[in-house]
Amino acid sequence: MKKIEAIIRPEKLELLRQHLEKIGYPGMMVTKMEGHGKQGGVTHQFRGTEYKTSFLPKLRIEIVVTDAQVKKLSDAIVEVCRSGSVGDGKIFISSVENTIRIRTGESGEAAV
Amino acid sequence: MINRFLKKWRDPKERRLFYALLGGKMGGVALLFLLIAGIPAFFGTKVYAAEETVSYINPINTMWTLIAAFLVFFMQSGFMMLEAGFARSRETINILLEGIVDTCLCGILFWAWGFGWMFGAGNGLIGNQFYFLHGIPDTYGSSGVATLAFFLFQFAFADCTSTITSGAMVGRTGFIGDLLYSFVVSGFIYPILGHWAWGPDGWLALMQPAAFRDFAGSTVIHTIGGMIALAGAIALGPRLGRKFKRDGGGPMPGHDMTIAAVGTVILWFGWYGFNPGSTLSAMDLQGIGRVATNTTLAACAGGLSALFFVFPRTKIWDCGMTCNGILAGLVAITCPCYWVSPGGSIIIGVIAGVLVVLATDLLEHWRIDDPVGAWPVHGINGIWGTISLGLFATGQYGLPSPTGMDSSVVVKGLFYGGGMTQLMAQTTGNVIIGIAALVSGLILMYAVKATGHLRVSTEGELQGLDVHEHGGSAYPELEAVTQVR
Numbered sequence: 001m002k003k004i005e006a007i008i009r010p011e012k013l014e015l016l017r018q019h020l021e022k023i024g025y026p027g028m029m030v031t032k033m034e035g036h037g038k039q040g041g042v043t044h045q046f047r048g049t050e051y052k053t054s055f056l057p058k059l060r061i062e063i064v065v066t067d068a069q070v071k072k073l074s075d076a077i078v079e080v081c082r083s084g085s086v087g088d089g090k091i092f093i094s095s096v097e098n099t100i101r102i103r104t105g106e107s108g109e110a111a112v
Numbered sequence: 113m114i115n116r117f118l119k120k121w122r123d124p125k126e127r128r129l130f131y132a133l134l135g136g137k138m139g140g141v142a143l144l145f146l147l148i149a150g151i152p153a154f155f156g157t158k159v160y161a162a163e164e165t166v167s168y169i170n171p172i173n174t175m176w177t178l179i180a181a182f183l184v185f186f187m188q189s190g191f192m193m194l195e196a197g198f199a200r201s202r203e204t205i206n207i208l209l210e211g212i213v214d215t216c217l218c219g220i221l222f223w224a225w226g227f228g229w230m231f232g233a234g235n236g237l238i239g240n241q242f243y244f245l246h247g248i249p250d251t252y253g254s255s256g257v258a259t260l261a262f263f264l265f266q267f268a269f270a271d272c273t274s275t276i277t278s279g280a281m282v283g284r285t286g287f288i289g290d291l292l293y294s295f296v297v298s299g300f301i302y303p304i305l306g307h308w309a310w311g312p313d314g315w316l317a318l319m320q321p322a323a324f325r326d327f328a329g330s331t332v333i334h335t336i337g338g339m340i341a342l343a344g345a346i347a348l349g350p351r352l353g354r355k356f357k358r359d360g361g362g363p364m365p366g367h368d369m370t371i372a373a374v375g376t377v378i379l380w381f382g383w384y385g386f387n388p389g390s391t392l393s394a395m396d397l398q399g400i401g402r403v404a405t406n407t408t409l410a411a412c413a414g415g416l417s418a419l420f421f422v423f424p425r426t427k428i429w430d431c432g433m434t435c436n437g438i439l440a441g442l443v444a445i446t447c448p449c450y451w452v453s454p455g456g457s458i459i460i461g462v463i464a465g466v467l468v469v470l471a472t473d474l475l476e477h478w479r480i481d482d483p484v485g486a487w488p489v490h491g492i493n494g495i496w497g498t499i500s501l502g503l504f505a506t507g508q509y510g511l512p513s514p515t516g517m518d519s520s521v522v523v524k525g526l527f528y529g530g531g532m533t534q535l536m537a538q539t540t541g542n543v544i545i546g547i548a549a550l551v552s553g554l555i556l557m558y559a560v561k562a563t564g565h566l567r568v569s570t571e572g573e574l575q576g577l578d579v580h581e582h583g584g585s586a587y588p589e590l591e592a593v594t595q596v597r
Contacts, residue, residue: 044365045428045430046362046363046364046365046366046432047198047363047366047430047432047433047485048418048422048425048426048430048433048469048472049363049476050357050362051361051362051364051365052362
């Protein structure tokens with residue numbers, strides 16, 4: 001079992017969900033967050049004067065999948081969420097020790 | 113029945129009886145009419161319809177003044193919205209409550225002695241009548257407006273001044289500090305300085321050769337409010353974390369542009385009471401029409417001027433600065449609105465829009481944190497508006513009076529051949545009141561600072577004033593839900 005953690009632009013969420021629905025996915029968790037990578041924030045303006053922000057709003061998408069699904073889903077995320085500009089985001093893949101479905105109590109790959 | 117009547121008619125005796133009865137009834141009715149006509153003529157007195165020229169002027173002018181007063185009072189909600197929108201969410205409750213409490217406090221102080229010091233007769237510096245509104249005449253001065261209606265109108269103006277002050281001080285002022293400075297501004301600084309310009313024996317109002325003229329308060333409300341606001345911002349210091357442009361930082365963005373922009377338009381709406389209402393006379397119909405139009409055009413010009421002045425600098429269409437530009441135009445036209453032409457109003461507004469942007473830059477350069485732009489909008493443009501009367505007064509308009517316009521007074525500015533006279537009077541009055549407001553403001557703010565109540569503690573400011581002094585966030589549902597409510 002692996003967790004795919006993807007940091008994406010907020011405006012890409014609906015496109016991503018529709019695409020994943022088409023190819024099949026177990027579910028997803030969405031968190032609103034702020035962050036920065038190499039870009040290091042942007043310059044905005046309020047009342048005629050500029051100010052810099054260090055963080056930009058992003059979304060964290062987390063999907064726990066079976067090992068077999070990892071490549072398909074992470075490729076799908078890259079394809080939909082890439083715009084070519086700085087700030088597209090990153091995907092982190094980590095191992096998950098166990099998954100338990102609360103309703104039935106089953107665990108392991110069957111619970112994903 | 114007809115047969116019975118005809119049978120009787122043929123009998124001459126019955127005919128005579130009929131004529132007697134008919135004659136008697138007609139005589140009775142004639143007697144009744146005589147009595148109806150005669151008795152009132154003998155006993156009654158003639159009543160005539162009331163003289164048209166006297167009975168409706170004062171009621172109309174009083175009603176006009178009251179409606180205008182209601183509009184000016186409604187500006188309080190505009191101020192609350194504007195300030196809350198330009199500040200952060202963590203100090204929203206503080207701003208709203210400060211606005212409400214300052215209004216309540218101002219009302220009581222103005223009743224107790226503020227109105228008396230400002231509009232009572234006394235000497236050139238301060239009035240000495242009408243304490244607790246005792247001994248007020250039925251109508252105020254020569255205006256014919258009911259004094260208690262005039263009281264409401266002037267209370268609404270006083271309320272604006274203390275609200276303007278709070279604008280530069282949001283985000284780090286303790287609530288007790290708020291109460292203390294509101295008390296002194298509404299109770300002391302405003303009525304005394306206002307008396308000089310608007311009191312019946314105020315020394316600036318009685319100046320020769322030209323009186324200092326401030327139609328609706330560019331100096332009395334806006335310069336005073338703006339200068340005390342500046343004093344407060346200086347005494348407080350900037351909010352924690354506020355870095356200025358020259359140090360590589362910038363302003364802290366407001367949390368709700370919706371409410372800030374709507375608040376600006378509400379203030380514009382309220383200004384239609386602020387300026388036209390200051391005629392105290394609907395009978396001067398040309399006057400109120402002219403003032404309303406001048407007010408409108410200055411606001412329009414100010415907004416566009418600020419918008420198009422900022423755009424080339426940053427390629428951004430700036431909503432916040434456009435709002436400030438509209439208000440700057442309104443502040444600037446407040447003094448000259450009765451005496452200038454619509455075209456002149458536009459020029460005044462355009463310059464106001466530019467001044468507000470430059471003044472904001474200046475504060476940024478001086479490292480003074482004014483979260484809503486109280487000094488650029490009210491302080492600087494209060495000065496500009498007052499001076500502009502000395503330049504743009506056309507000379508065609510005198511003074512409003514209860515029955516129309518009093519043309520015996522001439523107010524003519526430099527650009528219309530009036531020379532420097534009015535300009536000197538305007539400059540004198542504005543500089544003196546401006547300096548007096550700034551100095552008394554600084555003394556006040558540093559005195560409150562010495563009590564320890566001016567600025568909140570560091571922890572309190574970082575938490576946010578709402579959580580620290582008002583029991584919680586203005587938007588509790590946006591906080592993480594950790595308990596079942």
